[in-house]
Amino acid sequence: MKKSVIKEKIAQSFMAIAIVAVLILVVSIIWTIFSRGFSCITWEMVTSLPGGGFYIGKEGGFLNAIVGSLYIVLASTAIGLLISIPIVFYLNVFLKETSKFAYIARLAFDVLFGIPSIVYGAFAFTLMIYLGLKTSLLGGIIVTTLLIIPIFIRSMDEVAKTFPKDLLEASFSLGATRLETLGIVVRQIAPGIATATLLSVGRAIGDAAGVMFTAGFSDSIPTSFTQQAATLPLSIFFQLSAPQIEVQNRAYAAALVLTIIVLVISLLGRFITNHFSKNRLK
Amino acid sequence: MNKLRIIKDRATGAIMATITIVALLLVIVMGIGLYLKSAPIFAEHSLWDLLTASSWRPFKNEFGFLPFFMGTIWVTLIAIAIALPLSLLTAIYLTEYAHRIVKRFVFPALDILASLPSVIYGVWGTLIIVPWISDTLAPHFVDFSAGYTTLAAGIVLSIMVLPLLVSLFVELFSSVSDELRAASYSLGSTRWQTAISVVTKKSLPGIFAAVVLAISRALGETIAVLMVCGNLPQIPHSLFDACYPLPALIANNYGEMLSLPLYEAALMFAALILFFVVLLFNVTSRVILYRIEKQQ
């Protein structure tokens, strides 16, 4: 056999190993979380608050963390969308394609996207001290909003870039202003916005390092913005570092809940992309 | 009537521009804020001392960051050393060889990897990787290891940056024109030769940028690493030593730090360093990636 053909065979087997390794890793992670989680989870855990002596293995559940995470994610998603949609429109409709400002803005948002959430957390923490805020639900919402704005902008910008220029011209030549054309842009990229939203929600709900500094932790469900709030990732982290098996088991159950939430969100995003982008003009 | 429409249009434009600029200022404000907060520590220690001293005793006013740097560098290097070959092979396979059916399994699998939260990787690491190292791998090399090691952190981290690397590589490779491939094939080269000497060679700047981006992602990863790295402020001498990367340092001491002003400043200094390194790496890689995108 020729040398090049032998090389080809060796390379192919290495690649096969790589692919199999990746698949095994995914299966291993999902299997570990699911098998551990399902063997530990009880109905009580997801429907009740921590009772007395919760962290040494007594009664209770982690409903506080589930609700806390939802509060933070929902609020920051809403605020994040309000801030990032105008930015995406400004970059794509109001600015020209090769505008220097748009280039710098995109670069900056890409950089912000890359900055680790622990740095956001530290920064937001100093900001809160400066503003006189204590660790609270509000603090968690602020840092999570800061964290997901770049994600929103980046992923919506990708979609908005594919918006056909012809449609803009068609609207302009009917005498529409740029503002009036936004309605069309929204309709056209609505599935993209939905997917971007889900992506960011998935990212926000799993983030722990940012809220660690800012939202604090609490055994009850917050009733005002100034109270501390628990979050799922932190609840997992704290329970796992406890020595009692019972507490650790609850961490596995919480990990299962978090994984299911994230997977459902990501599946939903995939479904929207596949399902609603067919009738669009390419 | 038309006047009003134009005024609305202009006003919206101005508001949007303002929001954009404010959002952009976040980068600068973040840098300044972290600097101001870490300034007190520069008053007592020179930058050089902070970076090169290796003794970390906050309550005795000793702030040596060297162990944390070494921890961060080790963990990141291990992660890239594992993830780079794995992701290159995977990406080459996906773009040059894979049948549609294979792609239909592998891409969603990578999506799942990308969407899982950091803490889940941490849980998986403590359940699978840590026991594997302490029971199976470590006994071959050292007398005892608890499993919470630099290696464990590196492995977990490598899996976390894998989907990012693969997706960037796949994008780069699939943008190489098919005519180039056809030219290479018609000279009689095999697929692998084409993949190596044409496809990856053409994408070399992009590969570099992708790796830089992955490094910066790895540098800032907190919870998962924190859960498996052992958290001992020492310079790791082997893969089976515990280590203590910078993000873990910040996360572990956030409550304690308020007790001592200098302690807080030290942690903010750690955040500032992370911020600057990540900023630098990100700008470098993005500028390269933009340039590649523009060329097409």
Added chain:
Amino acid sequence: MRNPFLRWFIPADTNEPFVPNAKFQHPAVAPEITVDHFNLSIDGAQILKDVCVKLPANKITCIIGPSGCGKSTLLKSLNRLSDSIEGVKTSGDIRLGDQSIVNCSESDLVELRRRIGLVPQRPTPLPMSIFGNIAYGCKIHGLKGRRQLKKIVHHYLKVVGLWDEVKDRLGNPATRLSIGQQQRLCLARSLAVEPEFILADEATSALDPVSSKTIEDLFVKLKEQYSIIMVTHTLRQALRIADYVVFIYMGEVIEVGDAKQVFENPQHELTKKYLSGAIS
């Protein structure tokens, strides 16, 4: 079975004669477009050189010339879509009647663009229903009231001969129509704001022969009320429908005149060459 929701889209009395809204009345004398020493360059490269030409009212004017000669750029300059080209610089003037197009305020511009409609090269249905597409322009210019919009949609779909084909699915997305139908929808959409001029940028090049014949016939029918300017690179199309011809070569207007005269007795050497197929 009849769709009960159609009440939302179909006017009560479809036989009632249609009168355009007072906002959209054409002026008593149809204006001409005057291009006056107009220059346009992109990043320093001169695309249009000192173009001087009058585009007559109520005629079909065909702008012909080899590809890349600046036809489309000239057409886009007529309603200032050229603004969005990167690095564009212009001098000289273009006027609709007495109103300058090149030097006008933004609020005049949106009105000007209403008066000069565009039928694009490829159909561009907006991401909304068939009904919504036609009502869109009217809504922008402040026409409200479902009754009125229903009448407008009905009328203009009739004009372009699309009514009978789509009257049962006016609420469906416009993107589901065939390409030929989409192009007629785009024509109806620009007619609905009652422009005086209609610009057509190779409006039939993406269509099959039957659909493009339909569009051509429509243009011939419409020139009684509207002035039509079309860019075409198929000489045969220009021969079929043009009343007036502008021949452009390398960004310069070489010859202008009545179609008959230009085609049968071209004055300029380049025009002769182009018509004989020597340059394309």
